[in-house]
Amino acid sequence: MKTLKKTLLAFSLIGMASAASAYEADKPTCIAPAKPGGGFDLTCRVVSTGFERANLLDAPMAVKFMPGGVGAVAYNHINKVNPDDGDSLVAFSSGSLLNLAQGKFGKGLDENDARWVGTAGVDYGAIMVKSDAPWQTLEELVTDIQKDPSSFVLGAGGGVGSQDWMKAALLMKASGVDPKKMRYVAYEGGGEAIAALMGNHIKVYPGDIGEMKGQLDAGKVRVLAVMAPERLEGEFADIPTAHEQGYNAEWTIVRGYYLGPKVSDEAYEYWSNKFAEAYKTEGFKQTVAEKGLMPFYMHGASLDEYVKGRVQDMRELAKTAGLIQ
Amino acid sequence: METLDFLATGFSVALAPMNLALVLIGCFVGTLIGSLPGIGPINGVAILLPLAYAMGFPPESALILLAGVYYGAEYGGRISSILLNVPGDAGAIMTTLDGYPMAQKGEGGRALALSAVSSFFGSMGALILIVLFAPLLSDLAVKFGPSEFVWLMTFAFTCLATMVGSRPLKTTIGVVIGLLLATVGIDPGTGVLRYTMDIPNFFDGVDFLVVVIGMFAISEVLVLLESWLRNDMKMTPVGKSFISMSDIVAVKWVVLRSTLIGFIIGVLPGTGASIGSAVAYGTEKRFAEGKDDQFGKGDIRGLAAPEAANNASAAGSMLPMLTLGIPGSGTTAILLGALLMFNITPGPLLFEQQPQIAWGLIASMFVGNLALLVMNLPLIGMFVRLLSIKQSYLVPIIVMLTFIGIYSIHGDSFDLYFMVVLGVFAFILRKLGFSLAPVILGLVLGAVLEQNLRRALSISGGDWGILFNGPITITLAVATLIAMVAPFILKRLKKAK
Numbered sequence: 001m002k003t004l005k006k007t008l009l010a011f012s013l014i015g016m017a018s019a020a021s022a023y024e025a026d027k028p029t030c031i032a033p034a035k036p037g038g039g040f041d042l043t044c045r046v047v048s049t050g051f052e053r054a055n056l057l058d059a060p061m062a063v064k065f066m067p068g069g070v071g072a073v074a075y076n077h078i079n080k081v082n083p084d085d086g087d088s089l090v091a092f093s094s095g096s097l098l099n100l101a102q103g104k105f106g107k108g109l110d111e112n113d114a115r116w117v118g119t120a121g122v123d124y125g126a127i128m129v130k131s132d133a134p135w136q137t138l139e140e141l142v143t144d145i146q147k148d149p150s151s152f153v154l155g156a157g158g159g160v161g162s163q164d165w166m167k168a169a170l171l172m173k174a175s176g177v178d179p180k181k182m183r184y185v186a187y188e189g190g191g192e193a194i195a196a197l198m199g200n201h202i203k204v205y206p207g208d209i210g211e212m213k214g215q216l217d218a219g220k221v222r223v224l225a226v227m228a229p230e231r232l233e234g235e236f237a238d239i240p241t242a243h244e245q246g247y248n249a250e251w252t253i254v255r256g257y258y259l260g261p262k263v264s265d266e267a268y269e270y271w272s273n274k275f276a277e278a279y280k281t282e283g284f285k286q287t288v289a290e291k292g293l294m295p296f297y298m299h300g301a302s303l304d305e306y307v308k309g310r311v312q313d314m315r316e317l318a319k320t321a322g323l324i325q
Numbered sequence: 326m327e328t329l330d331f332l333a334t335g336f337s338v339a340l341a342p343m344n345l346a347l348v349l350i351g352c353f354v355g356t357l358i359g360s361l362p363g364i365g366p367i368n369g370v371a372i373l374l375p376l377a378y379a380m381g382f383p384p385e386s387a388l389i390l391l392a393g394v395y396y397g398a399e400y401g402g403r404i405s406s407i408l409l410n411v412p413g414d415a416g417a418i419m420t421t422l423d424g425y426p427m428a429q430k431g432e433g434g435r436a437l438a439l440s441a442v443s444s445f446f447g448s449m450g451a452l453i454l455i456v457l458f459a460p461l462l463s464d465l466a467v468k469f470g471p472s473e474f475v476w477l478m479t480f481a482f483t484c485l486a487t488m489v490g491s492r493p494l495k496t497t498i499g500v501v502i503g504l505l506l507a508t509v510g511i512d513p514g515t516g517v518l519r520y521t522m523d524i525p526n527f528f529d530g531v532d533f534l535v536v537v538i539g540m541f542a543i544s545e546v547l548v549l550l551e552s553w554l555r556n557d558m559k560m561t562p563v564g565k566s567f568i569s570m571s572d573i574v575a576v577k578w579v580v581l582r583s584t585l586i587g588f589i590i591g592v593l594p595g596t597g598a599s600i601g602s603a604v605a606y607g608t609e610k611r612f613a614e615g616k617d618d619q620f621g622k623g624d625i626r627g628l629a630a631p632e633a634a635n636n637a638s639a640a641g642s643m644l645p646m647l648t649l650g651i652p653g654s655g656t657t658a659i660l661l662g663a664l665l666m667f668n669i670t671p672g673p674l675l676f677e678q679q680p681q682i683a684w685g686l687i688a689s690m691f692v693g694n695l696a697l698l699v700m701n702l703p704l705i706g707m708f709v710r711l712l713s714i715k716q717s718y719l720v721p722i723i724v725m726l727t728f729i730g731i732y733s734i735h736g737d738s739f740d741l742y743f744m745v746v747l748g749v750f751a752f753i754l755r756k757l758g759f760s761l762a763p764v765i766l767g768l769v770l771g772a773v774l775e776q777n778l779r780r781a782l783s784i785s786g787g788d789w790g791i792l793f794n795g796p797i798t799i800t801l802a803v804a805t806l807i808a809m810v811a812p813f814i815l816k817r818l819k820k821a822k
Contacts, residue, residue, distance in 0.1 A: 035371065041662065065371075067735055069511070069528030076525045077737070104511070104518065106525045153784050159513030185471075185780045186513035191650055191661070198649070199467035201784060215650075323516060 023086060023266035028061040030257070031090040033074035035067045042291050043091035043255045046120040053283025056274050064088075069104070071096040076106045078260045079113050086267030089117070089257040095163045097254075097307065101314035102161055102324050111311040114258040115268050116304045118275030121293030123210040125167040125227035125251030127242070130197055131219055138225045138245045141204065142175040149177045155185035155202030157193045161323050162186075164193075166314075167206035167227060167251045169321050174247040179321045197221065208253055209236060210292040227251040232294065254310070255293060256303065272300035331676075332456060335684030338385055339692050344685070347382075347390040348693045352700065355397020360405055360708070361726050365414025365534065366398035366639075366656045368733055374663050384667035385682045389689040391663055392643075395656050396448060396690065399598070399639050400697050403440045403632060404708050408433055411542040411723065415533050415769055416598030416635040418762050419606045421541070423620065423627030430623055431562035433709045438568035438702060439625055440632040443580050445698045447633030450584035451591070451640035452690055459644060459676070466592050466645050471780035472792045476801035477593070478774035481600060483808040484607025485766055496763045499754070503767020506531050507775065514779045526739045533599075535731055535740050536747055536768060540761050542727045543748020548755065549720050567705070576629040579609050587634030591641025597656075599769045601638030602631035611808065614815065640690060647671055647683050 028051075030044035041063070048061040066074040074090050082088070092114075100111050127138060135141040145152050149172070156164030165186070169179035187193040190207050194215060197205045205221075209232070215221045225242040226232060227250050232239070242249040259268060278284040279297040288295060298306055318324045338344060358369035370391050377387040402413035407424035420440065427436035455462075485500060509520045510530030521527040583605035590601040609630040610620045620627045639656075646657040650671040664671050669682060676683045711719075731740050751761055785791035793799055 035659070065736065067529070068737075069525050072525040072528050073735065073737065102516075104528065107523050150786065155780075159511060159516050161516030162513075165516070183783055183786060185783050186776075187780070188513070188776070189658075195467050195645075195649060196470070199470055201470040201780075 023264065023270040025057070025087045025267075025270070026059070027087050028057050028059060029064055029088045030061055031064050031066050031074055031078075031088055033066050033068065033071035033090060033092075033096075035065060039093060039255070040071070040091045041065070043093065043120050043257070044089075046255070046287055046291050046293070047089060047091075047118075047257060050120075050278055050284035050287035051274065053287060054278050054281035055283075056278055070099050072099065072105045075100075075109060075114070079106075079109060083260040083262040084264070085260055086263045086270070089259060089271065090114075091120075091255070092116075092258055093255050094251075094253045094310070095158075097311050098161070098163055098166065098314050098318075101311045102318050104161075111308050113261045115261060115263055116256065116258045116307040117268060117271045118299040119254060119256035119296055119303060121255055121288040121291075122296035123208045123253040123255070123293060124232070125163075125170075125249075125253070126207055126209040126212065126239075127167075127171060127224045127227070127249075128197070128205045128207055128212065128221045129203065129224060130200070131222050133203070133222065135224060136222075138240075138242060138247060141224055142171075142247065145172070146175055146177060149181045150183060152204070153183050153185060153202050154204045154206065155187055155193050155196050156206050157187050157190035159186040160184065161318070163251070163253065164190075164206055166317065166321075167249075168204075169317070170227070170249040170251060171206065171242075171247070173320075174242070174249040194221075209239075210294075225249075252296075254296065254307075256298075256307075269300075275299035328456060331680055331684045332688060334680060335686075335688030336691075338681050338685030339389065339688035344386050344389050344689060345692065347386055348393045348689045349696055349700075351390045351393020352397040352400075352693050352697050355394035355399075356401035356697070356701065358394065359398030359401025359413050361401075361413070361730060365402055365416075366395050367414065367534070367659065368730065369394045369398045370656055370659045370663075372733070374659065377663070378667075384664070384669055385685045387667065388660070388663060388682065388686055391660055392686055392690060393693050395660070396636065396639055396693060397697060399636055400441070400444055400701060403444070404437065404711075407436045407440065407628075408708065408711050409719075409723065410545050411727075412537060415537055415765060416602060416639070418537065418541075418599065418765050419602040419631035419635075420628065422606065422631075422760075422762060423622070423624050426621070426623035427625075427628065428712070432566045432623070433712060434705050435566040435568055435572070435625075436623075436628055437705045437708060439572055439576070440628055441698060441701045441705070442568060442573060443576065443583075443629040443632040444636040445694055446580050447584045447587060447636035448640045448690070448694045450581070450633075451588040451637035452687065452694070454588050455640065455644055455687060459648060462592050462644055462648075467649065469593050469797070471777040471784065472794055473797045473801065474593075474773060474777035475781055475792060476798055476805060477590075478600075478770050478777065480801055480805045480808065481604050481607070481766075481770050482774075483805050484604055484611070485763060485770075492758065492760075495757075495759050499759050499761070499763035500767035500771075502754075503764040503769075504771040506536065506764075506768045507771035513776065514783070524739070526735075526737065526743075530772070531743075531768070532734060532740065533765070533769060534734055535744050537765055538727050538731055539744035539747030540751035540764060542723060543745060544751035544755055544761070546720055546724055547748065547752040549716055553716065572625055576626055579612075579626045579629050580633040582612075583609065583630040583633040584637040587637030588641040590634075591638025592644050597642055598635035598638045599766070600773070601641075602635040603766050603770075605630045605634030607808075611811070614812070643686070643690075647675055647686070 030047050032040040032044040034040040044063045048063055051057050051061060066077060071092055078090060099105050129135055154168045158164040165184060168184055172179045172182050185202055187196060190211055193205050196202045209226050223239050225245055226239045227242050229250055231237060231241055276299055355369055373391060373394055377390050402417040403420050406412045406417040406420040407428050410421050410425040412418045412421055424436050509527050511528055512519050586605045587601035590604060609626055613626055642657045646661050661671060728741060731744050781791050
C-alpha cells in the first residue's frame with residue numbers, strides 16, 4: 001500500500017512537473033511598440049540579446065515593431081487580435097503606465113488588460129541645468145523658483161502629462177509650488193529639449209540620467225539631483241539624490257515586458273521562470289549595463305503587483321495635477 | 326588646416342575596401358528602395374538597421390552602409406515622382422510639380438538626368454559646407470529657438486501661397502486641409518487627445534507617409550482607372566531626351582541658391598527635406614517671375630531647385646545629429662538610434678573621441694554621391710522605359726507596392742484603410758482642380774508651426790513680443806513681409822509701365 005502511494009505521488013509529481021514545463025515558445029518574439037531605434041527597441045534588444053547570451057531559448061527571439069501612442073496601438077492590438085499569444089512579449093516603460101493611468105491607452109483598457117511578466121532594468125529622472133547656470137544645488141534652484149514660479153521656464157521631451165512633465169510637476173510639488181503654475185515647454189524628444197537647454201531657451205530640463213552620459217562627459221550640463229531612492233553607483237555616484245537634499249521627488253523609469261491578458265498560466269510561468277533564470281546570469285546583466293540601464297530585477301506576480309500599484313500612484317498624481325478628474 | 330587632416334583620416338576609413346563596398350551596396354539598395362513608391366529613406370534605413378546590427382559590422386561600417394541607403398533612397402525617390410507622379414516620401418513631393426509634366430512631354434530622360442545632376446551638386450555643396458563650418462553651425466542651430474521657427478514656417482507658408490500661382494484660393498484651401506490633418510493626435514501643449522475619435526492609431530497624429538502615398542499614389546491609380554473606363558488611355562511618350570550642357574548652365578544659380586537654402590534648413594533641428602525643398606521651390610518661382618515662368622508646367626528650374634535642396638538638407642541634417650545628438654529629420658532620428666545601439670553617444674564629444682566615425686561618415690558621403698551619379702546616369706534609359714509598360718500592368722504593380730510600403734511602416738492594416746480613404750478624397754480634390762502638394766506641406770509645416778508658436782508663447786508667458794526678440798527673428802519677419810508684398814508691387818510697376 002505504501003509503495004503504491006509513493007508511486008502515485010511520484011507519478012503525480014512527474015505529471016505536475018511536466019505540466020509546469022508543458023509550455024515552450026515556438027516563435028519567441030518581442031514587440032517593440034515604436035519605430036526602430038528608440039527606447040522600446042532597446043528594451044526588446046535587452047531580452048533578445050540577454051536571453052541569447054544566457055542560452056535560455058532554443059530559437060532566436062525576433063523583434064517586431066508596432067509604433068503608435070507610446071504603446072497604445074500595440075496594447076489594443078494584443079487585446080483585440082491575439083490576447084492569448086504566449087510567444088509574444090511586448091515592451092513597456094513607465095511612460096506606457098502613465099498613459100494607462102490617464103486612460104490614454106484606448107477605450108475601456110486599463111492595467112488589468114495585460115499580464116506583466118518581467119523587467120529589463122531602470123533609469124532615473126534627473127534635474128539638469130546648463131553647465132554655466134548660476135545654481136549649484138537643488139536648494140538654490142528651488143529658492144529661485146519659489147520666488148517667481150510663473151517666470152521660470154522648464155522644458156522637456158514630452159507633452160503635458162508625459163513622464164518628463166511628471167518629473168517637473170513632482171519637483172514643483174516638493175518645493176511647495178502648485179504644479180499648475182509652472183511654465184512648461186513641450187519638445188519632441190529629449191534631443192530637442194537638450195538643444196533648447198544649450199540655446200538658453202529653457203532653464204531647467206528634467207530628463208533621464210542614462211541618456212545624459214555623452215553630454216555630462218562633455219561638460220555641457222550640470223545634474224543638480226538624481227530622482228532615485230538612493231545614490232547610484234559607478235560614474236553617477238557623485239550626484240546627490242533629490243531626497244538627500246530634502247525634496248521628496250522620486251521618478252523611476254521601469255522598462256519591462258507584458259503578455260496578452262488571456263495568455264495561459266503555463267505560458268506566463270514559462271516566461272516568468274525564464275526571467276528569473278536570466279537575472280542570475282552574467283550575460284543578461286552585462287546586456288542590461290551595455291544598453292545604459294541600471295539593474296532592477298522583478299518578475300511574475302511581484303512585478304504584476306508592482307505595476308498595478310505604480311499605475312494607481314500615477315492616477316493619484318495625475319488627479320492632483322488636474323490632468324484627469 | 327586641422328580639418329583637412331581629419332578629412333584625410335575620414336577618407337582612409339571610407340576608402341577601406343570593405344567600407345567602399347558597403348557604401349556602394351548601400352547606394353544601390355537605397356536607389357532601389359527609394360524608387361518603389363511608398364518606401365522611402367525612413368523605411369529603407371529602418372529595414373536594414375537590424376540587418377546591419379546582426380551582421381556584426383564595426384560601427385563606422387554599419388553607419389556608412391545605412392547612410393548610403395539614406396542618400397541612395399533620396400536619389401531613388403525622384404524616379405517614381407517624375408515618371409509616375411508618385412513621390413516616395415515627403416521630401417520628393419516638390420519634385421512632382423515640374424518633373425511629372427516634363428515626363429508627360431516625353432522628356433522623362435532629361436528630367437531624370439537633370440534631377441540626378443542637381444542632386445549631386447546639392448549634396449556635394451552641402452558636404453563642403455559641413456566640412457568648412459561644422460563647429461560653427463552646430464552653435465547656430467542651437468540658437469534657433471521657437472520664435473525663429475515660427476517665422477521660418479511663416480516664410481515657408483508665404484512661399485507656398487504663390488506656389489500654384491494661378492489658383493491662390495484653391496492653394497489656400499489645400500493648405501488648410503493639411504493644417505486640419507496636422508491637429509490630429511495628442512496635443513503636447515496640454516496632453517489632450519484631439520480629433521482621434523478614440524482610435525489609438527491616431528494618438529500620434531496622422532503619419533506623413535500614409536497621407537503622401539494615399540493622396541498621390543492611390544489618387545493617381547484612380548485617375549488611370551478613370552481614363553481606362555473612358556477608353557482614352559494615353560501612352561506617355563518615352564522619348565530619347567537627355568540632359569545637355571546648356572541645361573546645366575541654365576540652372577547653375579538655381580542649384581547654388583537651393584543648395585544653400587536646403588542646407589540651412591536641413592541643419593536646423595526638427596526640419597527636413599520636405600520643408601527645404603518647398604522653400605527652395607517657392608524662392609525660385611519668385612526669382613523666375615516674369616522671365617518666361619513655366620513653373621508647374623515642366624520648367625527645368627522648378628525641377629532643379631527642389632532636387633538640389635532636398636539632397637542638401639539630407640546632408641545638412643546629419644550635422645546636428647553628429648555634433649549635438651539631435652536628429653534633423655525622421656531618417657537621421659533612426660540613424661541616431663543606430664549609433665546608440667552601437668553604444669556610441671553622438672554629441673559634442675563624438676568628433677574628438679571617435680573621429681574615425683564622424684569623419685569616416687562624412688568622407689563616405691562624398692564617395693557615395695559620386696558613386697550615385699556614376700551609377701544612375703547610365704541607368705536612366707532603363708528607368709524611363711518604365712513608361713512603356715502597359716498601364717494594365719503598371720497600375721496593379723503600383724497598388725501592390727504602395728500597400729506593402731504602407732503596411733511596412735506600422736504593420737497595421739488600419740493604415741491601409743486610411744490610405745484608401747485619403748486616396749479617394751484626394752481623387753475628388755483633383756477632379757475639383759486642387760493641387761495636392763499644398764495639402765501635404767500644410768500637414769508638415771503646420772505641425773512645426775503650431776508646436777513652436779505655443780512653445781514661444783509658453784516661454785514668454787503669452788507675450789507676443791517674443792516673436793521679435795532678436796536679429797534672426799526680425800530678419801525672417803522682414804523676409805516674410807517682402808515675400809508677401811513683393812508680387813503685388815511688381816504687378817503695379819508692370820502696369821504703370
